[in-house]
Amino acid sequence: MVPAPLKDTKQAIIVASDILRPLAAPASAAFWGERFKTIYCETGRALIDRLRRRPFHCAIIQDQLEDCDCWRLAKIIRSGRFCAPALPIVVLHRGAPSAGFDAIAKSLNAATASLAEPDAIPRIVQAAIDQRRRSSVLIIEDDPDAAETARRALDADYKVEIAVNGADGLSVWKEKRHDLVLLDLMLPALPGEEVLKEILVVNPKQPVIIVTAHASQSRHSNLMLLGANEFVEKPFDINVLRALCRSLFQEMALARADREIDEMRAAARENAHRATAASISLRQGNTSGAAMQLDAMLAGAPQDLTDDEWVEVLNDVQDK
Structure with missing residues (x-):
């Protein structure tokens, strides 16, 4: 069941990260300011359990957790099964994010923030909350x-x-x-x-x-x-109407997720074929043909691929 709307004047945020907590801990109140009430957890499952029990204004997710990656967790949130599907999400990354990372975040309507610049995180969280799009x-x-x-x-x-x-x-x-x-x-x-x-x-x-x-x-x-x-x-019946609307929005979110998965698979197959063609061209000494295939791959890089799926595609190509 999705929790009731928030009435607290403070903005409750939940953080799934084993890195951010020690960064913020020495001066937690100063780090988050007076606007936020913060709860930490270290796994995706713990975050979902919390979301089922009470509502939050924002979820902050580390790029890789002990039991799942950030994208799977973001898709669970967007499904609307355990919380409001429009819950603002901020994904934390280490180092410079790839173009694919930013593209996937955009497709899931998630903001991104760098663990290398922790002082900027509260501002990014506030911006994500302010820009929340309700259906x-x-x-x-x-x-x-x-x-x-x-x-x-x-x-x-x-x-x-x-x-x-x-x-x-x-x-x-x-x-x-x-x-x-x-x-x-x-x-x-x-x-x-x-x-x-x-x-x-x-x-x-x-x-x-x-x-x-x-x-x-x-x-x-x-x-x-x-x-x-x-x-x-x-x-x-107010409860029936709420449940009916929630059910329809969940169905829409799942349908969008299915379409995205189909598109990711199609794009992955296309890029695998292009990589194979580029490899053959190089072995034949046709560098211009290989460059053309690689340029096409970069221009049409599948925006919805997770990092793990992209690595899998590259490994498949390498094995051929």
Whole structure:
């Protein structure tokens, strides 16, 4: 279960690092300042256990922990299974980071900081917290009481916007492309079913939860075939609505992770082929052909590969 939102005035951060703690320990209060409340752990499992028990404003992860690497841990956080998926992450690295390191961090919406410059870490952590992106939800609902109930249920975890009729809702969605739409069927100006059709013409993958008071099973089926993801009945049960939204965002995060894995594998195969071609060209004395293959590898280096996956690709090429 994802913990309730934070109410503490201090910003709680959790640090998974066996290196940063001794660096900060001699003057911990001065190091972190008065804004932070800090908890340390030394393994990925310990960090997840902490995140399951209470919410935090930021997670700081060392590049390599005893039981897992930072990227696997970041993907677990982004899945939303144990905490809010938008939790700010700062990855600590030793030495100069590679281009691949920065690219993977960017793909996971994680900031990076150097253990060689510990004094800069609190500033980077604060910037990551300030730039946190909460997922957006558009509620298209003409009943003010129902709209307000939904807003109260979701406002702590998401950026919530309300439109009071179908035409306004469609216009606002086209302008801002919210991550999730909560759509009433019985709307003035433009019926909910027409709004759904218009949205899915623009973005067939747009997640939409249909709000219904009295709808037949056959109508539910028709709307699901059109592209609706889920249904929720009025009057709202706040806990059911929260759980439904959380479940959809988890599904979206996992789908993104699956796409990224597929892309990484495809890019790794392509680079392995290019490296093999470059090796053959060099053995044949064709240096220009080898250079062309290597340039193509560098230009299209797979951004989502972890360091371990990249080493595996290089080893595969070396064995051939």
